[in-house]
Amino acid sequence: MKHPMRRWLTLVFILSAILMVSACKKKTAPPPPPPPPAPPAPTASLSANPDTVEKGQSATLTWQTTNATDVSIDGIGPVEPNGSKSVTPTDSTTYRLIAKGSGGTQDATARVTVNAAAVAPPPQPSLTEQQLFAQNVKDIYFDYDKADIRADQQASLQAGARFLQQHANIRITIEGHCDERGTTEYNLALGTNRADAVKNALVQGGVAGDRIKTISYGKEKPFCNESNESCWQQNRRGHFVYEQ
Amino acid sequence: MEQKSLMKRIAAARNHLVLFTILILAATAAAQDWIRTGTGLGVEKIRLAASDFKPATQDPKNTDLLKTFNDTLFNDLDNAGIFDLVSKSFYPLQVPGQPTELKAADWSASPAPNASMLAFGNLGVAADKVTVQGWLYDVKSTSTSPQVLGKQYNDNATAEAVRVIAHKFADEIIFRLGGGIPGIAESKIYFVSKRSGNKEIWAMDYDSANQHAVTHLGTISLSPRISPDGSRLAFSANNKTGWDVTMYSFDLNRIVSFPHFGGMNFSPSWSPDGAKLALSSSRNGYPNIFVIDASGGNPRRLTSGQGPDISPIWNRKTGAQIAFVSGRTGLPQIYTMEADGTNVQRLTDQGYAVSPNWAPNGQFLTFSWMRKYGPGEPGSNDLYLMDIASKQWVQLTHDAGRNDSPCWSPDGRHIVFQSHRTGTDQIFSMLADGTNVKQLTFSGDNSQPDWSWK
Structure with missing residues (x-):
């Protein structure tokens, strides 16, 4: 029971992160127009550039508001309605801007992620580990009817192997997938060889084989459902699934 | 325009009468091959008529069950691949429900229906049981015993049971006229x-x-x-x-x-x-x-x-x-x-x-x-x-x-x-x-x- 709950929490986290980021990037849509006499509601946006810094480096916060009389950023204090400011956070920080006006209150957030410099990261909660997994362990793509690792996939494979070596607790499943062309049974066999090829490459890259399960889905679970080469290429892959 | 023809005849397994005649005509080297294969090509198919079975009782269930039976039987014989099945539009107006009603000359008449064989019979429901009587007659035979097959089936009066009876009767006909190879109607x-x-x-x-x-x-x-x-x-x-x-x-x-x-x-x-x-x-x-x-x-x-x-x-x-x-x-x-x-x-x-x-x-x-x-x-x-x-x-x-x-x-x-x-x-x-x-x-x-x- 623990495992699905964790996955669910991860999903919630990722979704909320997406919501937050999009709130920074886009102008927030104004609320439905109030009755004519009511004053217009304030709008606010806040962004950080860059949004990821090494420890000790600075990032610039930039904000715009409208219809606001009282604008402040948590941790910085009152600011001009529109402006920018350099910040040097010591840890990853979420900045929150609050714009108050006669039409109401609007807030906006921006996060600056601080990477610890070369120091071993503190034990990560599993949510973050799964995100890191997704960032570092990329699916491996194959040529038509082939199960050997393409030269242009070696970099992805090496990066994935490095990450898995550094995170020895992670167990994975490699799914072998094929495009829609050809017959069901042969594609299942081909997908088996693709998953095995990726596993063997990881094992050669120093990842313990007993951490890796493989399964073939042939053409049974495509990522993309159109009948063209770009879609077929999407479906010819060894797909990594985080198991722990 | 070189035209090549290759004809190959392969006798199927020893006890099978099925002949595959494979005819390959390669019109030109660049054109697509034209290929015709057949079960029993060159062998004349038996011209078979299968008249709708008639009700044998007054039970109201007869109508639906007869339709199921007649459709299933005709379809099985049509699917068999060994008959030239005579279209029902050529059949005489009066169809027999039993041998005494059969006028063989009406069925063998040329040019139509020109049947060699006729399958016919009756179906009757009584007290939720169905009885089916079916015959196969050689309508071109001049002998005193033109009957090839006579069968009776009894079961519950359900559509499913009647479908199975039709399959069984079809398989009897196919077995008898198809060189002793069992039919597939029950497969x-x-x-x-x-x-x-x-x-x-x-x-x-x-x-x-x-x-x-x-x-x-x-x-x-x-x-x-x-x-x-x-x-x-x-x-x-x-x-x-x-x-x-x-x-x-x-x-x-x-x-x-x-x-x-x-x-x-x-x-x-x-x-x-x-x-x-x-x-x-x-x-x-x-x-x-x-x-x-x-x-x-x-x-x-x-x-x-x-x-x-x-x-x-x-x-x-x-x-x-x-x-x-x-x-x-x-x-x-x-x-x-x-x-x-x-x-x-x-x-x-x-x-x-x-x-x-x-x-x-x-x-x-x-x-x-x-x-x-x-x-x-x-x-x-x-x-x-x-x-x-x-x-x-x-x-x-x-x-x-x-x-x-x-x-x-x-x-x-x-x-x-x-x-x-x-x-x-x-x-x-x-x-x-x-x-x-x-x-x-x-x-x-x-x-x-x-x-x-x-």
Whole structure:
């Protein structure tokens, strides 16, 4: 029971992160127009550039508001309605801007992620580990009817192997997938060889084989459902699934 | 305009009267081959009339049951592939319900109906029981005993029971007039259907009636193969750790336990004695062909190397050979080997060749082939028939979408297959020469048909 709950929490986290980021990037849509006499509601946006810094480096916060009389950023204090400011956070920080006006209150957030410099990261909660997994362990793509690792996939494979070596607790499943062309049974066999090829490459890259399960889905679970080469290429892959 | 013609006549198995006449006319080197194959080409088909059976009682149930019976019987005789079935529009107005009412001259009259044989009879319901009397008469006979067949059937007065009676009577006629080869009207077809959302194993009568789900696993179930005696169904099912050969018992109407081998286990196939299964297993690494006992024990590996090797199928006549598919040289090709793994022979030399299936006579393989395949060569995906001894092949489907997973009927006269010709995968049947194509499924995606052994 623990495992699905964790996955669910991860999903919630990722979704909320997406919501937050999009709130920074886009102008927030104004609320439905109030009755004519009511004053217009304030709008606010806040962004950080860059949004990821090494420890000790600075990032610039930039904000715009409208219809606001009282604008402040948590941790910085009152600011001009529109402006920018350099910040040097010591840890990853979420900045929150609050714009108050006669039409109401609007807030906006921006996060600056601080990477610890070369120091071993503190034990990560599993949510973050799964995100890191997704960032570092990329699916491996194959040529038509082939199960050997393409030269242009070696970099992805090496990066994935490095990450898995550094995170020895992670167990994975490699799914072998094929495009829609050809017959069901042969594609299942081909997908088996693709998953095995990726596993063997990881094992050669120093990842313990007993951490890796493989399964073939042939053409049974495509990522993309159109009948063209770009879609077929999407479906010819060894797909990594985080198991722990 | 060089015109070459090659005519090849292959007598089917010794006791079969089925002759495959294979006529290949290659018009020019560049043009597409023109191929015509047939069951009994050159042999005149028996001209058979099948008049609607008449009610024998006054029961109100007669009307519906007669329609079911008459439709089923006519369709079975039409499907048989050995008759020139006389259209009902040529029939006399007065049809017989029993021999005393028969006026043979009305049926043999030339030019129409010009029948040689007539099937007729009656059906009557009484007290929820149905009685069917059926006859087959040689209407051109001048002898004093023109009766070829006389049968009586009794059962509950249900549509299902009446359908079975019609199948049995049709099979009697086909057996009697078709050279002693049992009919297929009571045979079943097992297949994969996604109509309920997941790929499950389904079953239907050979004529598409009575379609129903066999499995309800909620994952992915593929590659159904019914045992020769019809009691067990082997297939491959997806689970959390891989793919397992899974066994369904029709005696118990449930899935029965079967050993887990680990790895990917695909495409089980029965030996004709029902004692063994061939399958593709990656238990030792690469997908290779294994043979196991029908209980799941005593695994023996027949092929080795990277393969992948898949889709083994026993020679259902001899049990001595196994055909399979391998990608050992690149695109998949069809191979045969002895049942102990020796004497591996490659049958196809190009393209993408998969899904082999043996004819009941043990001499022919059908399979799915994209003969010209690769970048810039979209190639059509058609069904072919190959004579194993000579490696001569003929094309059975033409210009009709992607065709795959052919499987022979027990009488060797029909092939069931999946085709994408309507835009989705559906099950079709045809005569073994590629004619008389009939669509059997219409709902959802349907694939990988397997015809029962009897």
